[in-house]
Amino acid sequence: xxxxGGHILRVNLTTGQVKKEPTPADLARDYLGGRGxxxxxxxxxxxxxxxxxxxxxxxxxxxxxxxxxxxAGGGKCDWTCKAPLTGGYASASMGGxxxxxxxYAGLDSIILEGISPKPVYLFIDDDKIELRDASEYWGKGSxxxxxxxxxxxxxxFQCAVIGPAGENMVSFAHINHDFGRQAGRGGVGxxxxxxKVKAIVVRGTKSVPVxxxxxxxxxxxxxxxACKDAEGLKEWTRYGTTIVTSWCNEVGALPTRxxxxxxxxxxxxxxxxxxxxxxxxxxxxxxxxxxxxxxxxKTKKYNSYVEGPEYETIGLLGSNVGIDDIEAxxxxxxxxxxxxxxxxxxxxxxxxxxxxxxxxIFTKQDTGGIELKFGNADAVFxxxxxxxxxxxxxxxxxxxxxxxxxxxxxxxxxxxxxxxGMEQSAYQTHNATAMLLAYMTCDVGAHHxxxxxxxxxxxxxxxxxxxxxxxxxxxLQHFRPMFDxxxxxxxxxxxxxxxxxxxxPLLEAITGxxxxxxxxxxVGERIWNLTRLYWARENAxxxxxxxxxxxxxxxxxxxTGVTKGQYTKLEDVNKLLDMYYEQRGWDSNGLPKPxxxxxxxxxxxxxx
Amino acid sequence: MRLYVDxxxxxxxxxxxxxxxxxxxxxxxPKKASLVIEPHFPAPGVYKVRVCTQCxxxxxxxxxxxxxxxxxxxxxxxxxxxxLCEACVPECPEExxxxxxxLADTAWKCTACGDCVAVCGTSALWLGEKEAVAA
Numbered sequence: 001x002x003x004x005g006g007h008i009l010r011v012n013l014t015t016g017q018v019k020k021e022p023t024p025a026d027l028a029r030d031y032l033g034g035r036g037x038x039x040x041x042x043x044x045x046x047x048x049x050x051x052x053x054x055x056x057x058x059x060x061x062x063x064x065x066x067x068x069x070x071x072a073g074g075g076k077c078d079w080t081c082k083a084p085l086t087g088g089y090a091s092a093s094m095g096g097x098x099x100x101x102x103x104y105a106g107l108d109s110i111i112l113e114g115i116s117p118k119p120v121y122l123f124i125d126d127d128k129i130e131l132r133d134a135s136e137y138w139g140k141g142s143x144x145x146x147x148x149x150x151x152x153x154x155x156x157f158q159c160a161v162i163g164p165a166g167e168n169m170v171s172f173a174h175i176n177h178d179f180g181r182q183a184g185r186g187g188v189g190x191x192x193x194x195x196k197v198k199a200i201v202v203r204g205t206k207s208v209p210v211x212x213x214x215x216x217x218x219x220x221x222x223x224x225x226a227c228k229d230a231e232g233l234k235e236w237t238r239y240g241t242t243i244v245t246s247w248c249n250e251v252g253a254l255p256t257r258x259x260x261x262x263x264x265x266x267x268x269x270x271x272x273x274x275x276x277x278x279x280x281x282x283x284x285x286x287x288x289x290x291x292x293x294x295x296x297x298k299t300k301k302y303n304s305y306v307e308g309p310e311y312e313t314i315g316l317l318g319s320n321v322g323i324d325d326i327e328a329x330x331x332x333x334x335x336x337x338x339x340x341x342x343x344x345x346x347x348x349x350x351x352x353x354x355x356x357x358x359x360x361i362f363t364k365q366d367t368g369g370i371e372l373k374f375g376n377a378d379a380v381f382x383x384x385x386x387x388x389x390x391x392x393x394x395x396x397x398x399x400x401x402x403x404x405x406x407x408x409x410x411x412x413x414x415x416x417x418x419x420x421g422m423e424q425s426a427y428q429t430h431n432a433t434a435m436l437l438a439y440m441t442c443d444v445g446a447h448h449x450x451x452x453x454x455x456x457x458x459x460x461x462x463x464x465x466x467x468x469x470x471x472x473x474x475x476l477q478h479f480r481p482m483f484d485x486x487x488x489x490x491x492x493x494x495x496x497x498x499x500x501x502x503x504x505p506l507l508e509a510i511t512g513x514x515x516x517x518x519x520x521x522x523v524g525e526r527i528w529n530l531t532r533l534y535w536a537r538e539n540a541x542x543x544x545x546x547x548x549x550x551x552x553x554x555x556x557x558x559x560t561g562v563t564k565g566q567y568t569k570l571e572d573v574n575k576l577l578d579m580y581y582e583q584r585g586w587d588s589n590g591l592p593k594p595x596x597x598x599x600x601x602x603x604x605x606x607x608x
Numbered sequence: 609m610r611l612y613v614d615x616x617x618x619x620x621x622x623x624x625x626x627x628x629x630x631x632x633x634x635x636x637x638p639k640k641a642s643l644v645i646e647p648h649f650p651a652p653g654v655y656k657v658r659v660c661t662q663c664x665x666x667x668x669x670x671x672x673x674x675x676x677x678x679x680x681x682x683x684x685x686x687x688x689x690x691x692l693c694e695a696c697v698p699e700c701p702e703e704x705x706x707x708x709x710x711l712a713d714t715a716w717k718c719t720a721c722g723d724c725v726a727v728c729g730t731s732a733l734w735l736g737e738k739e740a741v742a743a
Contacts, residue, residue, distance in 0.1 A: 069636050070626050070727070097622065121668065143650055155647060156639070179649040205711055207635035217630055224727040237730065281731065282653050285621035290729020292619035296653040305650045340696065 002211040003065035003250035004028055005107045005204075009129065009143070011122060013195050014055060014114030018129045025106045025132050029513065032523060033064030034485040035091050035513025037109050038532045041090070045111075048537055052084040053169055053194035059112040061102075061160075061200075064487020064510050066503075068100030068208055068287065068395045070220030073225045073489030075099055075287030079312030083186035084194075085345070086421035086445050087402050088535040090186030092158070093449070093484045094285035095294075101158040104204025106606035112195055119167075121199040125207065126155075133199040139164060141338035142176035148331075149201055157203045163340020165388040167591070168194035170398040172345035172423070176337055180294065180307020181286065184342045186422065186444055211512030219506035222439035223498070227290045230496035237283060240293035243312035252563030253428045253435075253454055255320040257374050259417045259552055261298045262428035262560030270314050275326045281305075289489060291496055299327040306334035309343070312448070315426025316347025317603025321354060322374030332380050339388040348423035349401045350383050352416055353393065361410055368392045414551040420535075430553050431566035432457040434469040437576045440547045441473070443481075443531040451476035452494065465572045470579040478524035485523065526600045533607055536591055537584040543589040547577055609680040609720045610662040610738045611643070617732035618655040620647050624724035624733060631723040634715055640711055642718035643656045644704060660718035662738055666696035666705045674715070681738055690714040729732035 009018045031040050038060045044434045052054035060080040067074050069596045077099035083090030102110070106123050112122075142163035149159045159177060166173040166189035173189030183189070192226040208332045210216045226234065235243060245267070248254040252262030268274065279299055284307055285292030296307050309317070309329050317332040318325065336343045358370040363369070368386070370379045386394025396404045401423050405416035417424045422445020429436040434453035439446040451473045458470065483490035486507070493500050500517060510512045536542045557567040581588060585596030597607065622645060625638035633640050644658040659682075665727035667675035667683050675696065696705045696715055707715045723732045 009685070068626075070623070070630060072623070072729075075621075100638075106637070147650060203635070205639045207633075207637040207640075208628075210636065213630075213634055221723075221726060228729055233729065282655070283617075283619040284653075285619035285729075287621060288626060289619070289621045290623060290624045290727065292730065294619070296649075298653065307652050348687060382650075 001025060001028060002209050002478050002512050003069070004033070005063065005103045005105065005208065007106050007108065009107050009110045011110065011131070011271035011608040012113050012114060013085055013116035013131070013197065016131055016581055018131065023560050027066070028219070030523070031527070032485045033067075033108060034062050034076065034078040034487050035080065036485040036523065037062040038078050038091055038526055039089070039534065040606070041109070041111060042080055042082065042097055043530060043534055044595055049172070050082055050410055052082045052087065052191060053180040055115045057082045057191055057194070059191050059195065060109060061112070062109040062322040063099040063102045063107070064485055065507065068103035068489030069510060070212070070217065071288055071488050071506065072223045072492050073286065073289045074487060075289065075485050076484055076489055077102070078484050079175065079183040079188045081191045083444070084169065084190045084537065085187040088420060088445070089443055089531045090188055091444055091592065092174070092185050092188045094175065094177055094181055094183035094185035095489065096158070096181035097287045098158045098177050098202070098266070099487055100287045101202045101204050103208050104206050104288050105202055106204065110200065112192070112197060116196040117193065119196045119198055121201060122152055122197060124200070124202040135387055138167065138429060139199045142340045143179050143338050145199060146176065146179060148491055149199065153201060153203070156373050159199055159201050159269065160194050161199040162189045163338055163388070164576055165340040167194050167198075168388065168390055169356045170341055170390065171400045172342045174342045176340060180284070180296070180337060182342070183336070185344065185447055189340050207416050207521045210510045212356050212509045214507035215505065219502070219509050223502050223506060224290055226369060226498040226502055227492050227496055229576050230498060233291055236291050236293065236495050238517065239276060240295050242275055244310070244311050245314055246271045246273070248427070250562070251458055252558070252561050253432060254460075255315050255426050255428050256561065257322050258320060258415060259424065259550070260355070260415075260556070261558040261561040262430065264319035264324070267319060269324035270318040270326050270329055275309070278326055284488065291492065293491060297330050299330050301327045302331045304331060304334050306330050306337065309333040313347070315342040316344050316351070317380065320347050320351045320426070323377050323378055324375070325377065332377070333383045335381055339384060339386060341384065343402060344386065344425045345423040346384060348417055349397045349404065350380055352401045352405065352412070353383065354430060355415055356412055357606070361408065361412060362393070366393055385406065407500055414555065416445070417550045422446050422547050424550065427454050429549065430565065431563050431568060433465050433568055433572065433576060434473055436549055436553060436568055437470065437472050437580060438476070440490065440549050440577070441477070441580060441608055443528060452480070459504060463566070463568070465575050467579055467583070470576065470583055474580070474583055477528055479517070481527070482520050482524045485527065526602060529597065529600055529602060530606060532592055543591065544577060547590055549573065609682055609735055611659045611718055611720055611724070612734050612736050613657045613659045614656055614732050615657045617730045618645060619655050619730055620645055620655045621729070623729070627723040627727045628718075631721045632719065633712065640656060640716065642706065642716060648718040652661045657732065658704050659733070660720070661702060662720060663701065665699040665701065666717065669699050670693045671695060675717070676694060678719070680720065683717065683720040685715050687714040687718055
């Protein structure tokens with residue numbers, strides 16, 4: 001099938017059976033790939049009420065029709081499952097080279113099912129597919145294992161590996177690849193750990209067919225040319241995502257000391273410019289990317305190498321825990337990667353624990369003698385280790401900030417910064433109503449990448465609560481995640497500002513099917529509604545209350561910084577939701593109306 | 609004409625290798641590319657790229673004279689004349705002369721077409737005249 005590897009690989013870990021099935025043509029037509037395949041299989045095959053860490057949950061790993069081809073940034077891989085962190089939908093997007101390798105091995109998706117009786121890794125070398133004993137790797141760090149596997153099998157093999165946190169089923173464990181790229185959010189690494197799969201190793205040597213070779217080469221080359229001609233290429237390549245750190249600090253969007261403020265007095269020490277000068281050694285790109293945002297760094301203080309830190313990590317493991325030293329942030333990043341936990345959730349939940357400590361809710365007795373104050377980098381390093389091992393206070397934090405705050409009580413829920421149980425990523429939203437709404441309604445919890453609306457807030461007036469903002473969020477939620485469906489990166493469009501219509505002839509030349517962006521966004525809307533239905537199916541009380549942000553953003557304005565005294569009133573939070581539900585065709589409790597589902601052509605088999 | 613590389617600018621993205629396999633074989637398959645990127649991670653965190661210098665050592669040993677020179681001075685393999693003997697492979701000082709019978713029924717190498725240069729976003733690759741060889 002043009003543009004596709006052509007097969008779905010099912011791996012039954014309970015029985016050890018591996019089986020390849022042809023990728024259904026109608027699945028590719030209606031859901032395209034990536035996140036689309038993920039939600040389709042999740043709804044269809046994982047039974048209602050499945051334990052996220054039990055044998056019924058499945059880990060669905062998918063490339064897309066743009067992956068592995070002559071497409072700027074065609075290196076995105078989607079990891080979908082029921083989320084141990086939230087009990088709802090998880091879809092984590094991973095860059096690097098893994099997704100391209102899947103295609104060359106003739107695969108569009110891998111579906112991990114059941115639970116293996118012993119630790120294994122999945123070995124794929126074209127058509128040679130085996131589950132192999134992983135006892136020599138179990139217990140080791142994710143990058144240590146990746147290096148062992150590269151040494152054993154060679155550089156042509158791509159590896160996705162969990163760390164000890166995944167093995168211990170920490171609820172925000174991630175999956176590591178290419179020494180610093182991750183499927184990061186929602187606990188996908190815990191699901192892989194629950195199945196006792198330490199790693200997936202893949203090499204493919206097959207060619208991926210396309211519908212019209214010459215048109216494809218021409219359209220692919222045009223996309224690369226547009227990226228190379230873009231004005232922002234040089235600065236973007238130099239700083240990557242860290243380019244926004246200084247801007248966020250200036251506009252009061254940099255999460256500081258558990259989101260209590262949006263500007264950080266020590267921000268200069270963690271700016272992208274500081275990082276570039278002090279620690280960056282190499283620009284590191286994902287597959288096919290002409291504008292590599294990955295920065296590979298070497299710290300002097302810790303004598304360590306790490307990919308990153310990215311902006312989100314700087315926000316959460318820097319200013320949000322009060323650290324102003326980029327080397328310390330990089331070291332915390334490295335520890336998270338090696339142990340296998342998401343830096344965003346880790347920085348968020350540690351900051352919550354720090355606030356609890358500074359308020360006297362936790363004492364040294366609770367922390368095991370650690371002075372858990374904002375700014376203490378050694379305390380952060382230690383907490384990462386304790387979370388990984390579920391040791392002492394780490395056991396509480398390993399469940400995520402929602403559950404931890406519910407267990408502790410004492411008003412700590414009010415400064416537990418999450419939506420639906422997922423820790424909020426690195427944008428302060430006291431006074432940025434579109435971004436606040438984006439977090440509230442994001443399909444996995446408080447994650448930024450579905451609708452990065454904060455620049456729109458600044459553009460149109462950050463405190464405004466108007467239908468235009470809601471419409472913008474909805475449009476972004478349809479359009480941006482479609483890149484995760486297509487298996488490519490959105491940053492060429494977002495950061496370099498290339499014309500998105502360049503993708504239209506490219507996708508057509510690859511798949512042989514003409515689609516406009518309007519067509520593609522319709523698929524995005526269908527997927528968005530399906531993910532909503534999944535949340536409702538899995539949680540009997542799912543509805544409006546699940547979309548509420550952390551009370552801090554409507555009750556507890558910053559006492560310092562450029563957004564001092566600013567917040568969003570609770571009535572405006574509710575107004576945002578009212579407008580959002582109405583524009584989406586959902587009822588006042590935030591559930592899709594039957595006519596909306598009908599209009600979107602959602603098949604009954606998926607919603608029954 | 610030959611290909612030049614500054615490895616310190618390479619970000620390891622492999623766009624060049626996709627473009628190369630398309631140019632040489634008309635296929636999406638970087639395993640059939642004519643240049644090599646060696647990642648060295650986690651330490652020291654650099655990429656080393658190997659490209660053809662168009663030195664012609666491969667052509668000099670080819671028993672069937674399948675490796676020919678074009679008007680710009682670049683050597684290319686005439687696929688129909690290659691007998692997969694592999695004589696060229698050990699002669700290549702950059703290890704970018706390829707024979708992998710499981711992938712292709714011919715040897716292959718860089719033709720200095722420049723498609724890799726066109727997609728390289730970090731300007732790590734460029735085409736230039738071959739350096740003058742000292743007498």
